[in-house]
Amino acid sequence: MPSITVTALLSTLTLTIGLQVVVGSQTTKESLCVATYVNTDQAVDMVSSLVIGSQAAMIIDLPMTIGKAKELATWVKTTTDKPLVAAFTSHNHPDHYLSGAAFFEEFPNIPFYANSRATKEIQEDAPKKVEEWSGVHGVDNIVQNTTLPSPYDYSFFALPGDEDSPVYLIGPVTGDTTHSTLFWIPSIGTVIAGDAIFGYNLHMYLSDLVTHALTESWLATLKFTAGLNPFTVIPGHASASENGSFNGVRDLDHSYEYVKFWQEDIESKGPDYFTPSEIFNKFTSRFPDLLINRSPTAFNRLNITAENFGRGGKRRPPLQPLWTFNNTAALNGWIL
Ligand SMILES: [Zn+2]
Numbered sequence: 001m002p003s004i005t006v007t008a009l010l011s012t013l014t015l016t017i018g019l020q021v022v023v024g025s026q027t028t029k030e031s032l033c034v035a036t037y038v039n040t041d042q043a044v045d046m047v048s049s050l051v052i053g054s055q056a057a058m059i060i061d062l063p064m065t066i067g068k069a070k071e072l073a074t075w076v077k078t079t080t081d082k083p084l085v086a087a088f089t090s091h092n093h094p095d096h097y098l099s100g101a102a103f104f105e106e107f108p109n110i111p112f113y114a115n116s117r118a119t120k121e122i123q124e125d126a127p128k129k130v131e132e133w134s135g136v137h138g139v140d141n142i143v144q145n146t147t148l149p150s151p152y153d154y155s156f157f158a159l160p161g162d163e164d165s166p167v168y169l170i171g172p173v174t175g176d177t178t179h180s181t182l183f184w185i186p187s188i189g190t191v192i193a194g195d196a197i198f199g200y201n202l203h204m205y206l207s208d209l210v211t212h213a214l215t216e217s218w219l220a221t222l223k224f225t226a227g228l229n230p231f232t233v234i235p236g237h238a239s240a241s242e243n244g245s246f247n248g249v250r251d252l253d254h255s256y257e258y259v260k261f262w263q264e265d266i267e268s269k270g271p272d273y274f275t276p277s278e279i280f281n282k283f284t285s286r287f288p289d290l291l292i293n294r295s296p297t298a299f300n301r302l303n304i305t306a307e308n309f310g311r312g313g314k315r316r317p318p319l320q321p322l323w324t325f326n327n328t329a330a331l332n333g334w335i336l
Pocket residue numbers: 046093095096195236237
């Protein structure tokens with residue numbers, strides 16, 4: 001499906017978060033709203049979403065490092081006086097959960113959830129991720145005994161007092177990895193998309209696209225998300241300057257075009273067709289306006305894509321057996 005169709009599906013909508021990074025409405029009854037925080041620098045611009053109800057709040061996605069977890073906790077405390085009753089992670093990548101324990105020191109005894117498949121993957125991967133990212137950010141800035149999520153298999157949840165405004169967990173779907181969750185709040189037309197969707201001016205994380213089926217399945221997730229006709233789409237990563245004015249049409253279009261470009265211009269050629277620098281240059285030619293950090297040591301999603309798939313490049317070994325996800329119909333089991 002060309003990206004223009006995604007745009008058409010949403011073209012009549014105004015997709016701004018609204019004043020002061022809060023979406024939702026205060027009508028006769030206090031209803032849900034969503035406040036967002038972009039975790040910058042070491043947290044690689046990961047977006048945390050705070051769903052605030054009439055009596056309680058919950059948060060989706062926690063950053064990678066201890067310093068960033070403390071920063072996020074401070075923001076939560078200044079953003080709402082409602083008690084935080086749960087945290088979720090949208091998928092198994094460490095930039096969305098790894099230093100959760102540091103966050104939970106500020107909010108003790110609240111449950112931490114993910115869908116059961118992502119939970120299992122995180123339980124399997126976390127020790128290796130702690131080791132890997134301690135090597136990058138230092139053992140003092142990565143929780144060594146990280147908090148693992150528990151499986152949450154309800155298809156929806158409600159905050160206390162807001163049972164008439166449920167939050168639906170749509171998944172498992174494919175985003176930038178398997179078994180991701182989209183959080184859909186029909187009462188305010190909001191999708192919290194995790195890494196199914198990236199902000200329009202960022203390169204995307206493609207390293208888990210080791211099969212054609214994973215790529216095709218991610219595109220299906222994007223078409224599905226557009227079909228929800230959301231009023232607001234919150235991406236999994238975004239520039240801090242965009243916080244408060246996320247444009248769902250633009251971010252959805254960008255995500256679709258980026259993955260489609262990968263599929264049609266690089267993946268379709270077969271393994272090791274291009275060198276890493278050729279892949280790098282193809283993306284920068286096709287998407288010249290995207291923000292890019294050219295430092296070879298900084299986390300750089302485009303470098304990772306180029307090295308992971310380029311001929312002779314430095315591979316990023318997947319901890320999960322991603323190559324076994326080679327059946328689009330199975331990945332898209334939500335289509336009957
Ligand atoms: Zn991420």
